[in-house]
Amino acid sequence: VQSGIKPKLSSLNSPPTVNTLTKQLYFYLRTCDTICIGREDDRISRLPDEVLVEILSSLSLKESACTSVLSSRWTNLWKHTTRLYLDMDGGSSSWGKTKHFKFRPVLMRRNTSCKYVRWVDRVLESHKCIVLKEFAICSYLGLQHEEPITRWLEYAFARQVRSLELNLEPCYDDPMYGLPRDLLVAEGSQFKSIEALNFKD
Amino acid sequence: MxxxxxxxxxxxxxxxxxxxxxxxxxxxxxxxxxxxxxxxxxxxxxxxxxxxxxxxxxxxxxxxxxxxxxxxxxxxxxxxxxxxxxxxxxxxxxxxxxxxxxxxxxxxxxxxxxxxxxxxEKKSVGWVRRKFGIENDYTPEEEAAVKEEHKWTFEGVETDDDN
Missing domain, CATH: 3.30.710.10 (Potassium Channel Kv1.1; Chain A)
Structure with a gap:
């Protein structure tokens, strides 16, 4: 059995419902390194963890988290996705669809930014990925939120992030967040190239 | 090569x-x-x-x-x-x-x-279950607990109807 995500066995321990018995039989299938359990016609749930995580990584955060309700097989898979696109809509954008976040012309209140900070902290707290392919922070944040932003960047760098998008727009008179020098020149820093760098007045 | x-x-x-x-x-x-x-x-x-x-x-x-x-x-x-x-x-x-x-x-x-x-994408939990033949093996209590835990993720997704 592969390490990392443990296969779910609860479906076997619970007595099958009448519905189950009339419709399907359970069966075990052992592939090279993963024990897969599920109904014979439930092909998707029998895919190995790393493949399902790849599939979920193409969905928005919200949608991948929604799959936890499908069945016990899916409870924790979304926590291992390799792309995190954290936008103001609470992770509604999926990677590749909304490559560049557009700021809506709305009057932002400071408490919205605080709510966003709490939300991102919560996502990162429940998320368990070891390596991040892509990470995006898109919000109305500025120097006022230096501490959490730097903390998120450290989180991403600790997971060898390959692509990083930091899309910030401070509200009111809050100055722009600046990338801390320590982070850029730290030993083992992953910065290889910067694709776009925009400064706004 | x-x-x-x-x-x-x-x-x-x-x-x-x-x-x-x-x-x-x-x-x-x-x-x-x-x-x-x-x-x-x-x-x-x-x-x-x-x-x-x-x-x-x-x-x-x-x-x-x-x-x-x-x-x-x-x-x-x-x-x-x-x-x-x-x-x-x-x-x-x-x-x-x-x-x-x-x-x-x-x-x-x-x-x-x-x-x-x-x-x-943009499909309800019920729709995805039916589409792929995924059996819901949660008890109603377990399902409610998982939903509660992920409450913040459910806004904005279509409601449970066939399409």
Whole structure:
């Protein structure tokens, strides 16, 4: 059995419902390194963890988290996705669809930014990925939120992030967040190239 | 990678149901699994691919040849991938995603994963369960607890009706 995500066995321990018995039989299938359990016609749930995580990584955060309700097989898979696109809509954008976040012309209140900070902290707290392919922070944040932003960047760098998008727009008179020098020149820093760098007045 | 000899090298791949396929080394090394074998000098004879059946391997080789014939142009490669996957049903996609994972072909893996994910996009939990035949093995209490835990993720997704 592969390490990392443990296969779910609860479906076997619970007595099958009448519905189950009339419709399907359970069966075990052992592939090279993963024990897969599920109904014979439930092909998707029998895919190995790393493949399902790849599939979920193409969905928005919200949608991948929604799959936890499908069945016990899916409870924790979304926590291992390799792309995190954290936008103001609470992770509604999926990677590749909304490559560049557009700021809506709305009057932002400071408490919205605080709510966003709490939300991102919560996502990162429940998320368990070891390596991040892509990470995006898109919000109305500025120097006022230096501490959490730097903390998120450290989180991403600790997971060898390959692509990083930091899309910030401070509200009111809050100055722009600046990338801390320590982070850029730290030993083992992953910065290889910067694709776009925009400064706004 | 055949630059040393100047002539294109051909590899022979064998599926788990004993079908043999010839493929140009330059196309086959899109698979990191195969590339490692080539670099380790283990690709002299027939390369056995124990986790891929003939039907899937034929399809993967079509992809390898197609994508490697396109010069470095990400837009053209993307449209080739979209076209290549457009007529594949879920069973075929599931076979391909397993093969791409085993062969360590990130570009195919990403494309097939995205294609499968597309089916779930903007769909309710009930719809996805029915579509894929996923049995809800939660007790009502367990399901309520999982929903409660993920409450913040459910806004903005369509309600539970067939479409």
């Amino acid at each position: 055949a630059a040393e000899t100047g002539t294109p090298t051909t590899l022979t791949l064998k599926s788990n149901d004993d079908e043999l396929f010839s493929v140009a080394e330059s196309a086959a090394i899109l698979s990191v699994t195969i590339r490692n074998m080539v670099e380790d000098g283990c690709a002299g004879g027939v390369i056995p691919l124990d986790n891929v059946d003939g039907k899937t391997l034929a399809s993967v080789i079509t992809y390898m040849n197609g994508i490697s014939a396109i010069p470095a142009d990400e837009e053209k490669k993307k449209s080739y991938r979209d076209k290549f996957l457009s007529d594949k049903d879920f069973e075929t996609l599931a076979d391909m995603v397993l093969a791409a994972n085993y062969l360590n072909m990130s570009c195919l893996m990403d494309a097939v994963s995205a294609k499968i994910a597309q089916v779930m």
